[in-house]
Amino acid sequence: MKYILYSTLLSVLFIACTHEQKPASLDDLAENYVKLVLEIGQYNSDFVDAYYGPEEWKPTAKKQDSIPVQDFIVRAEELIQSVSDINVNDSSVLIKNRKAMFTKQLTAIKTKLEMIAGKTYDFDKEAQLLYDAEPPQYTEEHFDQLLSKLDSLVPGEGTLTERFNLFADKFIIPKAKLDTVFRVAIAEARKRTLANVSLPGNENFVLEYVTNKNWSGYNYYQGNYESLIQINTDHPIYIERAIDLACHEGYPGHHVFNALLEKNLVVDKGWKEFSVYPLFSPQSLIAEGSANYGIDVAFPGEERVDYEKEVLFPIAGLDSSKADLYYQILEIKGKLNYAGNEAARKYLNGEFTREEAAKWLEKYSLNTPERALQRTGFFDQYRSYVINYNLGKDIVATYVEANGGTADNPEKRWEVFKELLSNPNTASDLKVEE
Template identity: 50%
Template sequence: MQKFKLFILVLATFFFSHLCGAKTLDQTAEQYVKLVLALGEHDSGYVDAYYGPDEWAEEARAKKMPIDLIISEAEVLRSELPKMTPDTELMQRLREYYLDQQLVALVAHAKNLSGVEKLDFDAQSRDLYDTEAPHHKLSDFDPLIAELDKMLPGEGSMESRIEAFKKQFEIPKNKLNAVFDRAIEECRNRTKAHIPLLDNENFTLEYVTDKPWSGYNWYKGNAFSLIQVNTEFPIDISRAVDLGCHEGYPGHHTYNALLEDNLVKKRGWVEFSVYPLFSPQSLIAEGSANYGIELAFPGNDKAEFEKNVLFPIAGIDPALAESFEHLGELTSKLSYASNEIARKYINGDIDKTEAVRLLQKYSFSNKDKATQRVRFFDTYGAYVINYNWGKDMIKAYVEQADDQDERWARFTKVLSSPRLPSSLDW
């Protein structure tokens, strides 16, 4: 009887929408936001940010729309989107395409969440993030592991030598504030030289524990963010700039503030007042945040800044900087190994114990850190591709220009327009 009532309600929604004529894009955008909020009632981690009308969020909480109805209404809404033509103004085409692909992801996540259609790793990548990350064999990374083995001093297992080596670069807890404050200041100054930041932009920095991630930006609207850094495990010195750029400048905080100002406030596009985490927007968000580190600190700038500024603040010997930089280069080259481990784990090809073991080998992690990473896989699934594959996609787009100022201009265009992975080059 419940399914029959749901079927009648969906039919009524479909016929009513057609009798009333085609929706405007603004009406479609409003319904999209309400469906995202409705799905957020079934998944507390789905709505990453929302700063639209309070009554829409209250309505979602009160209605508790069933997932089946959310799926049906989203499919109808997508079918009613106007068809694009080559003559349509670019920003309008980007907007229409954004809504289309975000609705595809909404339906996919809702089906996966409800158990209607369980998605494997690559299906999650395609349906949620509008792309598919490249495949590798774990054995492809063995030469890098051998190189690491040669560079590590001391005797004993590789795990114990890595642990001892990395311990030299941990930021003492009583120096965390000073190191992060200086790193974020530098990230902001370098970003501000190329991107006009809003006069009222600001953030609060908090230190937290017991999270599956190392850092997080909670965007609150009106150019304000809450940035959290997970101190459950020791933080090495390179993470200060990485997190300062990724979570702040020119990363998530900058991205969200620009979208709000350019698209919500200036154009009235309400769909950008909500950010559904499991969507193509996340690849742009995470990819630009990771590439932003490299853009803000090109060449050897990051290594030099860490050696000359952050090492002394943290009380770390600058003479160790060169070997630390080499470790960072190897770690970066191994990032795709983590994707392969996540793919095997999510697809059921390996269990948690094996995933932890492989992460210890291929990501230079101790057992606790590797276990935390598997918690990330459990929570976020194929989201891992957004960091490395997303970075490479943004990098390929931005670095079509050779001039550094033009690269910043292309990067800013990504941050302030409704581009998705498959519309980057529009």
């Protein structure tokens, strides 16, 4: 009898130990990950861009007087190790991508925490750790060549920046017409998107106008397929920005991206780590890059210009007689986008003062002095995040086109684009071998 009891006890202990040693799954780790991100977000208002997970996962403990950054770093490191320990060798490509993205998101979180604690990285290293990308570098000569092309096109007298802004002033949307223009632009972007992408029937958004921000537009995704889209009216808004922001913040940009992640990954697959979106992470490069590329997907080639001239110009009460020249100028000016990255790199690396960075932006981004200073404020707040807009767009565009989504095959372009938005991806996942 004693032998039987002893054997039974050993069996129970063996089962208990075996159970304790069972490695965690990605699903098991998701809750700890989400709670860590939300707790950090209590101390940094920019850290969490969106959350639509279980209400009971939100922090309940009283916020401390100062951020317990070292404790957070240790927890991030433990999660990184736990994710690393999970064997997915025999799993699908999708599961492998899930694990890879989980690790990269955690690496970014740890990096941001180290920065909060005082650790410094140069611009390029920071971008690589936070966004899984390597920013390209361009010389002044590269930008000077573009300025030379613009110089011969922009009419008027004075410096190129002065002439450009005087000419562009003819295309400012009057404040009284702003809401109408934006709502028409968003409705058209939504119609084009829904013709190619299936979204939950209750998807919706609220549009607001705000001031005193370092950005021009923002999507605060609310969960349950709803967004709050805010447009900053601190500075004049030009006619082309209506389609830009309608697509970028709405359709097929941030609103659609977040809705697809929520539906396909959180609701359908139960991957709860995607219920929280830490802003300073690889997810942002895909979010911003796809939002900018989505403009071209929804309004390809001349379709956009034609729509703006035929629909938005009359609503805004603008003269379209000079529109063709304006768009020709904007096309070349768009190639100056990377000048903003160079300004951020030099400023954040201590090579430029704020004033020098602003002067660079006035010259190479053709910003007004006021707008240039506002952008340095963006550098202060978001740092190397600037790469996500232009480099992110280029990475997404190259990937979509390499997979058959070329301009002459719009159906395939939408198909590849939608697939990209619906699955875990980071910049290195989308890298196309040359």
